[in-house]
Amino acid sequence: MNREKRDPLARRKERHVPPGARSRAMHAMSARAAMGRFVLQGCVDCGEVTYPPRDACPRCWGELQWTDRDRGARVLSETIIRVSTDLYFRGQLPWRMGKVELDAGPVALAHLHAGLKVGERAEMRLMLDRGGNAALFALPAGREPDMGDRQWREFVVPVKDRTILVSDARSAIGRAVVHALHAAGAGHIVAGLAPPARVADQSDGVSGLTRVQPVPLDLTDPVMVAECMSKIAGPLDIVINTARLVRGGGVSADGNLVEQRRMLDIAVLGFMRLAQASAPLLQGRPSGAFVDLLSAQALAGDSDCAGYAAGEAARHSLLQSFRHEMRAVGVRVLSVFTGPSDDEDHQSAPPPKVAPLRLARAIIEALEAGREVSCVGDVAVDAMDRWLADPALYMREKNL
Amino acid sequence: MTRAQASYDGVVLCAPVTVAYQRYSSQPAHWWAGRAMRSLAEATGFGPADIDGFCFASFSAMPDTAVGLIQHLGLSPRWLDHIPTGGASGVMALRRAARAVQCGDADVVACVAADTNRLDSFRHTLATFSRFSQDAVYPYGFGGPNATFALITDAYMRAYGVTRDDFGKLCVAQRRNARSNPLALQRGELTLDDYLRARSISDPVHLFDCVMPCAGAEAFIVTTPEIAARRGLQMARILATIERHNAYPDDPVQLRGGWAMDADSLWASAGIAPAEVDTLQAYDDYPVIVAMQLEDLGFCAKGGAAEFIRATTFEIGGDLPLNTNGGQLSFGQAGAAGGFQNVTEALRQVLRQPLGTQVPDADIAAISGFGLVNYDRGVCTAAAIVEACR
Numbered sequence: 001m002n003r004e005k006r007d008p009l010a011r012r013k014e015r016h017v018p019p020g021a022r023s024r025a026m027h028a029m030s031a032r033a034a035m036g037r038f039v040l041q042g043c044v045d046c047g048e049v050t051y052p053p054r055d056a057c058p059r060c061w062g063e064l065q066w067t068d069r070d071r072g073a074r075v076l077s078e079t080i081i082r083v084s085t086d087l088y089f090r091g092q093l094p095w096r097m098g099k100v101e102l103d104a105g106p107v108a109l110a111h112l113h114a115g116l117k118v119g120e121r122a123e124m125r126l127m128l129d130r131g132g133n134a135a136l137f138a139l140p141a142g143r144e145p146d147m148g149d150r151q152w153r154e155f156v157v158p159v160k161d162r163t164i165l166v167s168d169a170r171s172a173i174g175r176a177v178v179h180a181l182h183a184a185g186a187g188h189i190v191a192g193l194a195p196p197a198r199v200a201d202q203s204d205g206v207s208g209l210t211r212v213q214p215v216p217l218d219l220t221d222p223v224m225v226a227e228c229m230s231k232i233a234g235p236l237d238i239v240i241n242t243a244r245l246v247r248g249g250g251v252s253a254d255g256n257l258v259e260q261r262r263m264l265d266i267a268v269l270g271f272m273r274l275a276q277a278s279a280p281l282l283q284g285r286p287s288g289a290f291v292d293l294l295s296a297q298a299l300a301g302d303s304d305c306a307g308y309a310a311g312e313a314a315r316h317s318l319l320q321s322f323r324h325e326m327r328a329v330g331v332r333v334l335s336v337f338t339g340p341s342d343d344e345d346h347q348s349a350p351p352p353k354v355a356p357l358r359l360a361r362a363i364i365e366a367l368e369a370g371r372e373v374s375c376v377g378d379v380a381v382d383a384m385d386r387w388l389a390d391p392a393l394y395m396r397e398k399n400l
Numbered sequence: 401m402t403r404a405q406a407s408y409d410g411v412v413l414c415a416p417v418t419v420a421y422q423r424y425s426s427q428p429a430h431w432w433a434g435r436a437m438r439s440l441a442e443a444t445g446f447g448p449a450d451i452d453g454f455c456f457a458s459f460s461a462m463p464d465t466a467v468g469l470i471q472h473l474g475l476s477p478r479w480l481d482h483i484p485t486g487g488a489s490g491v492m493a494l495r496r497a498a499r500a501v502q503c504g505d506a507d508v509v510a511c512v513a514a515d516t517n518r519l520d521s522f523r524h525t526l527a528t529f530s531r532f533s534q535d536a537v538y539p540y541g542f543g544g545p546n547a548t549f550a551l552i553t554d555a556y557m558r559a560y561g562v563t564r565d566d567f568g569k570l571c572v573a574q575r576r577n578a579r580s581n582p583l584a585l586q587r588g589e590l591t592l593d594d595y596l597r598a599r600s601i602s603d604p605v606h607l608f609d610c611v612m613p614c615a616g617a618e619a620f621i622v623t624t625p626e627i628a629a630r631r632g633l634q635m636a637r638i639l640a641t642i643e644r645h646n647a648y649p650d651d652p653v654q655l656r657g658g659w660a661m662d663a664d665s666l667w668a669s670a671g672i673a674p675a676e677v678d679t680l681q682a683y684d685d686y687p688v689i690v691a692m693q694l695e696d697l698g699f700c701a702k703g704g705a706a707e708f709i710r711a712t713t714f715e716i717g718g719d720l721p722l723n724t725n726g727g728q729l730s731f732g733q734a735g736a737a738g739g740f741q742n743v744t745e746a747l748r749q750v751l752r753q754p755l756g757t758q759v760p761d762a763d764i765a766a767i768s769g770f771g772l773v774n775y776d777r778g779v780c781t782a783a784a785i786v787e788a789c790r
Binding site: 082083085111259 | 522527543555
């Protein structure tokens with residue numbers, strides 16, 4: 001199933017990332033862009049909206065704060081850059097960019113979507129570039145971005161025709177992810193199935209689909225993780241980590257330590273095994289990405305499922321480190337937070353619960369929007385809002 | 401209402417020197433500054449003990465500033481300044497040093513700009529130029545100043561109907577002026593056809609719209625007429641100067657520079673009209689900025705650059721001799737020295753010490769500086785009118 005013809009003697013293409021130096025204020029903008037927000041600083045005193053990011057209001061020297069803004073804009077001028085001294089952009093030339101006047105007030109330089117012309121209305125997106133820093137991208141107003149646009153593709157992760165590994169394709173979520181990827185036109189889906197094989201794998205599973213390759217994969221077994229990678233024919237573009245063992249129990253009571261140990265092994269060390277094995281494959285790819293599905297329990301401890309929350313919190317932390325490592329090689333690391341899913345793991349959890357297929361579609365949407373952090377469902381959105389607003393209060397409330 | 405500018409009585413400019421530019425140099429900026437001091441000494445007879453004021457501009461002397469330079473060069477000045485404004489630094493050095501001399505804070509000020517250009521130093525200078533550039537310019541294609549000025553040129557051409565032929569006429573005239581200058585890095589013939597057919601760098605900016613980065617140094621002396629006379633130096637007086645930073649911050653695109661805010665006071669203080677100027681040394685890192693200066697300094701009306709360019713000859717001996725050493729477009733851009741060469745060339749022409757061809761009967765020169773693209777436009781503008789003392 002080798003879809004991509006490669007000359008084994010050819011020198012591998014070395015991939016670069018855009019220039020990475022940024023001010024602290026710009027990093028604050030990037031942190032918000034990572035969540036899909038379009039924000040600009042505004043003065044708390046006079047209301048002046050300002051860009052590029054500053055540390056003081058240029059009208060009255062008041063304090064600035066980040067606020068979501070109208071995405072409208074108009075293109076003022078354009079250029080096609082044909083010469084650059086930067087290694088990343090040298091590999092992307094010619095590159096079309098321009099100046100836009102934002103409806104929110106300031107003017108800004110922005111990447112331009114193909115076909116967007118001077119004088120036309122635009123809709124702004126605040127995207128993360130290959131190096132993980134925020135950049136403004138102007139889309140034609142009222143039109144969806146074209147996944148074929150060469151410049152837009154530098155900011156997103158297309159799924160169509162890509163080779164994608166799903167680490168656990170047996171769970172309800174895993175099956176939904178494989179089906180959704182298949183429907184979205186993924187070229188080759190490697191479906192991890194932890195041994196022993198089950199009867200249901202044949203009747204209910206994903207093995208029968210075309211373009212799906214079942215592979216034995218248990219993240220607690222380092223040999224199996226390595227063998228899984230060796231069984232993938234051709235390059236690997238995307239890894240989606242759906243593996244999880246969900247068990248309840250507190251710290252001092254109700255915790256079955258055998259279960260807790262396996263749960264943490266999958267959640268923490270299993271993730272590291274998968275990251276270590278797949279990172280070298282992903283970093284050679286034009287749009288490599290690693291997606292991890294996280295419980296919103298990662299944000300704060302929970303006495304009803306203390307071990308599970310601890311495992312998710314540990315992986316949340318590891319993902320931040322992994323993301324930092326992967327930024328240097330242009331691979332995107334995406335976190336998709338969710339609340340209880342509507343599956344056998346959460347039979348006694350009250351609604352609202354997230355349907356596995358909705359979660360699967362949200363993962364694809366996060367990839368194709370290049371969004372680093374997503375929250376799916378009301379529970380995860382609520383948890384993230386409360387955690388961002390007041391982490392100390394949220395931790396306390398959650399354990400009342 | 402700002403007060404009227406005091407006169408520059410009791411101050412003269414003399415001894416313009418240029419250290420021959422090189423495309424690349426392995427010598428540091430300090431070496432280039434040293435050559436400039438030596439050239440000043442040869443032109444004036446001043447030694448370290450005579451120079452009691454020092455004003456320095458450079459992009460490549462890191463980690464040193466003017467402080468490091470004075471110890472490096474063995475000076476003990478009683479007045480010191482460091483000017484970080486690039487293309488506006490020459491006029492700014494002139495005005496600061498002039499007031500220092502006039503007020504008695506210094507007697508002899510050496511104004512020096514020196515920059516080196518190693519093989520990779522342009523890229524390094526770009527990468528660390530400014531915070532706004534790092535945050536909001538480089539991530540958009542890293543076209544350097546070429547892309548920034550491409551966006552300005554694009555908007556300017558749309559707004560005022562200036563064409564590439566018009567810009568080409570300026571570039572071709574400057575190249576003709578460069579042909580008699582033995583120090584110009586680019587002296588080959590350049591036709592309008594060559595200009596128009598050159599490869600695009602960042603549309604609509606093409607190859608001959610761009611300056612060539614190089615290594616070099618420029619310097620001049622600001623002192624009193626009495627001291628200059630004792631040394632037998634040719635001298636020029638300052639009729640008027642202006643300076644403005646971050647003008648018109650609410651203009652979405654830079655279609656005018658800070659000169660427009662202050663040009664009226666410049667000509668009023670000088671007591672002359674633009675037509676009385678014998679030569680114009682305008683800042684020319686991209687011809688669009690030259691066109692902007694022609695308008696904003698009052699050589700023509702705003703929006704009238706295209707018509708003015710078509711009706712005017714800019715060669716030495718023409719209607720308005722422009723950038724008579726070839727300008728940075730042909731002479732080369734030696735970093736901050738690019739912001740000094742307009743001053744030294746203006747002085748050479750009015751003092752009748754040309755590197756190449758002399759502008760006939762040149763007595764009065766206008767000098768204009770433009771510096772530092774901090775984000776989306778040049779932030780610093782300055783201009784001066786000087787006249788030979790005869």
